[in-house]
Amino acid sequence: RLRLLALLATALATGAAVAVAGVIGFVGLAAPHLVRSAVRGDPGRLLLPSALAGGLMLVVADLLARMTPTDQELKLGVFTALVGAPLFALIAWRAAREWRL
Secondary structure: HHHHHHHHHHHHHHHHHHHHHHHHHHHHHHHHHHHHHOOOOOOHHOHHHHHHHHHHHHHHHHHHHHHHOOOOOOOOHHHHHHHHHHHHHHHHHHHHHHHHH
């Protein structure tokens, strides 16, 4: 029960941080999780790959937003949310699975 509450509180805090800070805050939360396996979880080696991954995420999302044929220009946040929602669901699922063990 405590684990479920902790998971819900973490998800709520993450959502609030992204809502306040916007897309840049989301990238700052998501990029380290995307590159963590590449540096084998070593925090000292995570900063540079995280920064590069975050920049790449924004460039790709911007290109997708500009290249998608629509009547109105789509916001950059639409494409980052399409990546972010499944990513954070996966992170939450893995964390919940680890807690059960």
